[in-house]
Amino acid sequence: MNEKIGAPHVYTPGSLPLLLSLYRKMPDSLIYAGGTGLLHSQRRSVISLSDRVIYIGRISELREIRRTESYIEIGATAPMEQIVKTLGHHIPQCLMLGIQKIGNPVIRNYATLGGNMANPENWVDLAPVMMILEARIELRSQGAARLIPVGQFLGKDPPLEAGEIIAGFRIPLESWNAFFYRKFNPYHHGGESRISITGIAQITKGIISRSRIAVGIHKGAIIRDRSLENALEGKPYPVPARVCEPLLELFSDSLKRASRSPSSVETLLLTRSLSWMLRRGFLPSSGAITRRRS
Amino acid sequence: MKIVFSLDGKEIEPDLLPHMRLNTALRRELGHKMVKGECFQGSCGQCLITIDGLPTLACLVPVFMVRGREIKTIEAFYGDPDYKRIIDGFSIEGYSPCSHCIGGRIQVTNFLGRLEPVPSEQQILHHMSYAHCSCSSYESMVRGVQRALITLHQTRR
Numbered sequence: 001m002n003e004k005i006g007a008p009h010v011y012t013p014g015s016l017p018l019l020l021s022l023y024r025k026m027p028d029s030l031i032y033a034g035g036t037g038l039l040h041s042q043r044r045s046v047i048s049l050s051d052r053v054i055y056i057g058r059i060s061e062l063r064e065i066r067r068t069e070s071y072i073e074i075g076a077t078a079p080m081e082q083i084v085k086t087l088g089h090h091i092p093q094c095l096m097l098g099i100q101k102i103g104n105p106v107i108r109n110y111a112t113l114g115g116n117m118a119n120p121e122n123w124v125d126l127a128p129v130m131m132i133l134e135a136r137i138e139l140r141s142q143g144a145a146r147l148i149p150v151g152q153f154l155g156k157d158p159p160l161e162a163g164e165i166i167a168g169f170r171i172p173l174e175s176w177n178a179f180f181y182r183k184f185n186p187y188h189h190g191g192e193s194r195i196s197i198t199g200i201a202q203i204t205k206g207i208i209s210r211s212r213i214a215v216g217i218h219k220g221a222i223i224r225d226r227s228l229e230n231a232l233e234g235k236p237y238p239v240p241a242r243v244c245e246p247l248l249e250l251f252s253d254s255l256k257r258a259s260r261s262p263s264s265v266e267t268l269l270l271t272r273s274l275s276w277m278l279r280r281g282f283l284p285s286s287g288a289i290t291r292r293r294s
Numbered sequence: 295m296k297i298v299f300s301l302d303g304k305e306i307e308p309d310l311l312p313h314m315r316l317n318t319a320l321r322r323e324l325g326h327k328m329v330k331g332e333c334f335q336g337s338c339g340q341c342l343i344t345i346d347g348l349p350t351l352a353c354l355v356p357v358f359m360v361r362g363r364e365i366k367t368i369e370a371f372y373g374d375p376d377y378k379r380i381i382d383g384f385s386i387e388g389y390s391p392c393s394h395c396i397g398g399r400i401q402v403t404n405f406l407g408r409l410e411p412v413p414s415e416q417q418i419l420h421h422m423s424y425a426h427c428s429c430s431s432y433e434s435m436v437r438g439v440q441r442a443l444i445t446l447h448q449t450r451r
């Protein structure tokens with residue numbers, strides 16, 4: 001087979017306006033940033049790509065990482081290792097843990113947050129984290145820009161309009177002093193993760209004053225259970241077993257009601273993880289968690 | 295497609311398929327036999343090179359991404375005095391990586407030395423986690439890298 005027949009045309013715009021005008025003319029092109037997920041999913045030495053590829057790794061506007069007093073802004077093509085290094089201790093720790101669970105440090109030199117969020121296959125990684133952080137996604141097309149909540153982006157099919165790209169993310173800087181993140185594959189230890197659960201909480205004097213919990217399921221389902229979050233408010237931490245039981249039932253019911261519900265094994269593992277999170281799994285993120293004396 | 299880039303200090307303009315993996319292009323088209331690895335998953339670590347000084351797994355990079363970039367393979371590092379210092383540091387501590395992972399380990403040690411002259415054990419394990427090879431123990435690897443970096447740090451001061 002002559003591999004040159006399938007060689008794509010690669011365009012490398014140097015600026016955002018140039019990219020948007022190019023993508024408007026060719027909305028069927030493949031937008032290529034780090035490409036780690038795409039290459040990881042293929043097995044051949046010559047990879048299969050769309051006929052037209054727009055490589056966006058040279059656009060400096062899309063790589064910027066900034067911090068203000070109230071939020072952090074991360075460009076869609078900022079590599080994950082760069083995000084962790086640049087933001088240092090200002091990075092929300094559940095996001096840092098989520099990033100650290102992706103690939104290895106060398107892969108993360110190229111893997112981007114935009115790439116991870118653009119592909120529903122990867123939503124098990126960081127989408128639940130971005131959801132509980134109530135991040136917003138900046139979408140750009142020629143002559144238009146909008147900032148939408150991550151939850152809205154994840155719930156839409158397809159999430160992007162024609163000619164629209166993910167330009168970046170805005171994550172509010174809020175005060176949370178406990179976090180939890182776990183990702184696993186119940187069927188193949190060490191294989192690609194299929195489910196994840198993450199949580200953040202504000203725990204003051206041994207009482208959970210507020211919390212956010214979300215679950216990611218392989219191939220595009222993110223579940224955030226607000227009834228569970230409300231039920232947790234005012235509960236002591238660690239949550240005693242008798243208080244924990246009805247919360248776990250509530251959680252298990254909400255998993256069953258989801259549009260793409262997890263399998264029974266996945267539900268069992270997620271429920272156990274939640275139980276661990278509530279009983280002693282929360283890690284302190286800034287300042288120690290004061291546990292109430294029993 | 296003609297692509298201009300610098301390979302081991304020489305600017306070249308080979309005619310390559312833009313969608314070929316870089317490790318295949320370097321090994322098959324440009325004769326760099328030390329760039330190994332056929333996992334195409336970024337997991338074996340045998341195709342590790344540096345692009346603009348950053349450790350990179352060449353199997354996860356298509357050729358079109360390297361236009362104008364500076365690529366260095368382990369072959370370019372052979373003549374460098376730091377190469378010998380790193381190897382000596384490894385052998386003093388009895389760390390002898392196998393032929394599959396030695397190239398990557400040396401390059402990452404060199405990178406780590408520029409990033410953090412005296413890294414902690416955790417930092418070493420973090421940076422070396424790009425590949426899991428059973429040829430040596432983690433303890434000897436950490437000791438070997440620490441020794442190599444002490445030597446590098448002393449000569450770079």
